[in-house]
Amino acid sequence: MIQTPSGPRAAVFDLDGTLIDSAPDIADAVNRAFVAHGLEATDEAVVTELIGNGAHRLVADLLARQRTPATPSDIDSLTAAYLDSYAEAPVARTTIYAHVAEDLATLKGAGWRLGLCTNKPQALTLAVLKGLGLAVLFDAVRGADAVPARKPDPGHLRAVIDALGVTTAIYVGDTEVDEATARAAGVPFRGVGWAAPGRLSVPKAERLSRLSDLAV
Ligand SMILES: O=C(O)COP(=O)(O)O
Numbered sequence: 001m002i003q004t005p006s007g008p009r010a011a012v013f014d015l016d017g018t019l020i021d022s023a024p025d026i027a028d029a030v031n032r033a034f035v036a037h038g039l040e041a042t043d044e045a046v047v048t049e050l051i052g053n054g055a056h057r058l059v060a061d062l063l064a065r066q067r068t069p070a071t072p073s074d075i076d077s078l079t080a081a082y083l084d085s086y087a088e089a090p091v092a093r094t095t096i097y098a099h100v101a102e103d104l105a106t107l108k109g110a111g112w113r114l115g116l117c118t119n120k121p122q123a124l125t126l127a128v129l130k131g132l133g134l135a136v137l138f139d140a141v142r143g144a145d146a147v148p149a150r151k152p153d154p155g156h157l158r159a160v161i162d163a164l165g166v167t168t169a170i171y172v173g174d175t176e177v178d179e180a181t182a183r184a185a186g187v188p189f190r191g192v193g194w195a196a197p198g199r200l201s202v203p204k205a206e207r208l209s210r211l212s213d214l215a216v
């Protein structure tokens with residue numbers, strides 16, 4: 001049985017790399033856009049390492065990695081092409097990490113308010129959550145374009161916490177962007193045990209092995 005005697009009864013989650021392994025669909029979509037523009041595709045493992053700062057930054061980082069000179073308007077149009085391509089197949093190869101769906105349901109059943117704070121755009125976030133059957137679990141969802149400034153701006157996380165109608169919450173994520181956002185917002189942070197190597201500074205021993213451990 002889950003016990004929630006003290007501490008915040010609200011948790012906000014990052015999406016990519018935290019709740020879902022979306023890297024295969026992100027890599028496919030960004031590579032389709034690059035190839036359609038006469039550019040090279042990038043290995044999925046490399047794309048995976050660059051996820052977490054939003055679509056625009058992913059495109060800019062991939063171009064820099066390929067040493068392809070690009071104007072701001074080139075980056076804008078490639079980003080738009082990538083997001084269009086992603087929206088066509090948002091959950092073709094995406095999977096939910098083990099136990100995540102059942103643990104979120106357990107927390108919700110125990111009275112926790114659940115929020116989502118992601119650098120993925122809002123419409124795509126909702127499409128992914130719906131496609132995976134996770135949308136019903138969340139009381140507030142804010143993608144990168146649903147707030148004035150995205151993570152690591154603390155206002156992004158604060159907007160989700162405000163929308164939950166609570167004063168604080170635990171933030172759960174998989175990268176240093178999430179850690180920095182929580183720190184700047186004055187919110188406690190937990191990293192997930194399944195984060196990709198090198199993406200979190202919090203020691204592995206302190207990371208969550210199950211999301212339901214939040215309630216222990
Ligand atoms: O960078 C992105 O597109 C989204 O990543 P996040 O869900 O980990 O914030």
Ligand SMILES: [Mg+2]
Pocket residue numbers: 014015016017018051052173174175
């Ligand atoms: Mg993430």
